[in-house]
Amino acid sequence: MARDTIFALSSSAGRAAIAVIRVSGPASSTAIRGLTGKGLPAPRFAQYARLRDPENGAALDDGVVLWFPGPKSETGEDMAEFQIHGSRATVDAMLEALAKLAGLRPAGPGEFTRRAFDNGKLDLTAVEGLADLINAETEAQRLLALRQMRGELGRLYDGWRSRLVAILAHAEADIDFPEETADALSAGFVHDVSAIETEIVRHLSDGRRGERTRDGLSVAIVGSPNVGKSSLLNAIARRDVAIVSARAGTTRDVIEVHLDLAGYPVTLADTAGIRSSGDEIEIEGVRRAVARAEDADLRLVVFDATRWPEMERSVATLATMPSILVLNKVDLAASTLDMTFEGRPLIAVSAKTGHGLAGLMERLECQAVALLGVSSAPTLTRLRHREALESCVAALRRSATAALPELRAEDLRLAMRQLGRITGRVEVEAILDVVFRDFCIGK
Secondary structure, rough: OOOOOOEEOOOOOOOOEEEEEEOOOOHHHHHHHHOOOOOOOOOOOEEEEEEEEOOOEEEEEEEEEEEOOOOOOOOOOOOOEEEEEHHHHHHHHHHHHHHHHOOOOEEEEEEHHHHHHOOOOOHHHHHHHHHHHHOOOHHHHHHHHHHOOOOOOHHHHHHHHHHHHHHHHHHHEEEEEEHHHHHHHHHHHHHHHHHHHHHHHHHHHHOHHHHHHHHOOEEEEEEEEOOOOOHHHHHHHHHOOOOOOOOOOOOOOOEEEEEEEEEEEEEEEOOOOOOOOHHHHHHHHHHHHHHHHHOOOOEEEEEEEEOOOOHHHHHHHHOOOOEEEEEEEOOOOOOOOEEEOOOOOOEOOOOEEEEOOHHHHHHHHHHHHHOOOOOOOOOOHHHHHHHHHHHHHHHHHHHHHHHHHHHHHHHHHHHHHHHHHHHHHOOOOOHHHHHHHHHOOOO
């Protein structure tokens, strides 16, 4: 079916040395002819051209033009690309000129990628990987997104789906010809289904590494009031993020800082001091602090060396969870301190002088690597992947124990449908708008 031809600025907005404008659709060749006044360049070869307004012939810019005839293009359609000087005025003039051509319109968010998906150039996991690559802020995020964009997850899920198709064919044969196939089916059906189930369960048991890498490792700084949590946050961030005061209870809400530790994303959150209080606002702050600490992947539990080993009972409880124990203000404390808590070592630091911070950062980096380190196997990155795979496993287990061949076959179809929903092979209209909504225009 014929579609509109779309165009957009695909490079970053604002002043730049070079700007890239892309066009996709059946009128892409018209865009090149209309702005250059010449024929099409050789496919995938750059051609220098003087670009002019299609209505009055006024010069717009001197730039480079490329022609990508479909289906051998990023979107699977005819595409054109204009590389021009990156001033705002030049870009605006080019976009206005393209809008004057019949059949062309500005693209919406993610519309180029949506067309690539519709034309089979990308599956849905690759689309999500592309979105993550655009938004990657750390090296680990970049590598994870690149692997997904190149199809690692899609190939894994399609492989499982292909194997289920073969198993389903035998299951349906058992329905039509029970006398001829019953023995052979019963001998191999449960084994084959269980093998795929085991592989999926192993894939799910990844400690949520992919999701944590994509979203960032969540680390909460917790402790009693005035132990120096906010000072420690500022010292780690190397800037004044949180207000520091000698008055207890200054921090009432959660303050976040995003860090890049050894190439891994970390979200460090300063929380309210945990203590019993009669102040309504402080009570809410403490509630949020405890909730954030319980939900975090890791905790920095901070103690005051000048009051050690005094602590609130709830702080001691949090210290028993996966955490790094920090003894702050050691510059003000006595020289001899017990540097353990229930047999676990404490890291001695001074947020004021910087003493011990290097060791603390090294420990944080080691924990980030341990929790986020990406394995050689493809790693799932989204909750929707996990939910679909869990539903797939449930269907496979039902199929393996079903009493009737019709029920076996139906549960296999349900399992296949869940895998197809991840890659976009079946029934994904409900989630497509969500996936493409957050793409930038021009991609």
